[in-house]
Amino acid sequence: MAHVTTVEGVTVIATESLSKRFPRVTALDRLSVDVGPGVTGLVGANGAGKSTLIKILLGLSPATEGRAEVLGLDVATKGAAIRERVGYMPEHDCLPPDVSATEFVVHMARMSGLPPTAARERTADTLRHVGLYEERYRPIGGYSTGMKQRVKLAQALVHDPQLVFLDEPTNGLDPVGRDEMLGLIRRIHTDFGISVLVTSHLLGELERTCDHVVVVDGGKLLRSSSTTDFTQTTTTLAVEVTDSDEHPDGTGAVRDALHARGVRTEDGSGLPGAGHVLLLTAQGEETYDLVRDVIADLGLGLVRMEQRRHHIAEVFRDDGANTPASASPSTPLSAPRNDDGQRKEAAGHDG
Numbered sequence: 001m002a003h004v005t006t007v008e009g010v011t012v013i014a015t016e017s018l019s020k021r022f023p024r025v026t027a028l029d030r031l032s033v034d035v036g037p038g039v040t041g042l043v044g045a046n047g048a049g050k051s052t053l054i055k056i057l058l059g060l061s062p063a064t065e066g067r068a069e070v071l072g073l074d075v076a077t078k079g080a081a082i083r084e085r086v087g088y089m090p091e092h093d094c095l096p097p098d099v100s101a102t103e104f105v106v107h108m109a110r111m112s113g114l115p116p117t118a119a120r121e122r123t124a125d126t127l128r129h130v131g132l133y134e135e136r137y138r139p140i141g142g143y144s145t146g147m148k149q150r151v152k153l154a155q156a157l158v159h160d161p162q163l164v165f166l167d168e169p170t171n172g173l174d175p176v177g178r179d180e181m182l183g184l185i186r187r188i189h190t191d192f193g194i195s196v197l198v199t200s201h202l203l204g205e206l207e208r209t210c211d212h213v214v215v216v217d218g219g220k221l222l223r224s225s226s227t228t229d230f231t232q233t234t235t236t237l238a239v240e241v242t243d244s245d246e247h248p249d250g251t252g253a254v255r256d257a258l259h260a261r262g263v264r265t266e267d268g269s270g271l272p273g274a275g276h277v278l279l280l281t282a283q284g285e286e287t288y289d290l291v292r293d294v295i296a297d298l299g300l301g302l303v304r305m306e307q308r309r310h311h312i313a314e315v316f317r318d319d320g321a322n323t324p325a326s327a328s329p330s331t332p333l334s335a336p337r338n339d340d341g342q343r344k345e346a347a348g349h350d351g
């Protein structure tokens with residue numbers, strides 16, 4: 001296990017062969033992973049072991065085997081010290097309906113040891129930061145899901161932690177609410193320098209938000225790498241063109257013209273984020289020139305021509321059994337199952 005400190009570039013969370021067995025289920029199975037500063041996504045299907053890992057890292061639930069450190073503190077013996085330094089946003093709705101956001105967050109700040117005045121000031125700042133204004137004086141019971149998620153986020157931040165664990169913070173939010181929450185999460189790190197471990201079963205949103213992504217399935221580590229490695233630039237070119245009166249299927253016309261010049265293409269329409277696009281392998285500058293000339297000769301407009309990037313979702317392939325699989329043959333991924341043989345809902349891509 002790496003030496004752990006909060007200095008940029010080294011590990012803030014480290015686990016070594018960490019296992020958690022319940023009577024019928026192995027929730028974590030010899031998980032060894034190091035997480036550095038920044039925003040890290042922990043992605044996996046429902047039941048993959050994400051919440052279990054967070055509870056162990058907070059010192060709230062003992063591991064069956066293995067060990068883990070958070071901010072250099074051993075989770076088995078230093079739970080209280082870890083919880084002083086780490087904020088936690090739980091997955092499920094756990095807010096008291098009859099008190100206001102201000103009352104609740106002040107209470108949580110006081111529980112964290114802040115004196116009364118500091119607790120009130122920090123609460124006001126934090127609620128403003130998460131986007132709760134006048135409504136912060138109303139009882140939480142009348143809040144929307146998005147507002148409740150913001151209150152849960154605020155209470156995780158109010159004691160100015162070095163690190164926060166956010167368990168499925170976008171759960172139950174509509175696309176706009178999800179984007180707002182992801183923006184807030186990003187700013188937790190950029191504005192305050194707080195490191196973030198955020199869980200989700202939606203791969204696409206982690207791709208946009210995180211510096212680093214850890215993928216777990218059936219309690220096992222599938223992959224841990226920087227988001228840029230996940231979304232590496234490939235030599236595949238994505239080309240999208242306009243249609244014209246002469247060529248009502250502009251894409252088809254370009255495809256035929258390229259085929260006539262010996263360039264193979266694929267239809268990329270089914271890929272995440274792709275519209276009506278052609279994919280082809282770039283063989284250097286000549287390929288760009290050829291595509292440009294073909295489009296110009298046909299009198300079509302070029303909408304975009306860009307190098308395609310891998311999407312994190314490509315580490316998962318639906319082969320009928322929702323089996324996670326590798327994006328490349330060089331990183332084979334197993335398809336472990338829990339002890340009870342069940343596989344829960346597979347991790348999805350939110351487009």
Ligand SMILES: Nc1ncnc2c1ncn2[C@@H]1O[C@H](COP(=O)(O)OP(=O)(O)OP(=O)(O)O)[C@@H](O)[C@H]1O
Pocket residue numbers: 022023025026027044045046047048049050051052053091168338
């Ligand atoms: N206290 C418990 N007793 C028995 N089994 C448990 C307990 N807590 C979790 N599990 C099981 O351990 C596995 C991992 O659960 P966990 O909640 O960590 O998954 P998760 O990845 O967080 O998914 P979700 O987002 O659905 O909570 C699941 O099969 C779950 O049923």
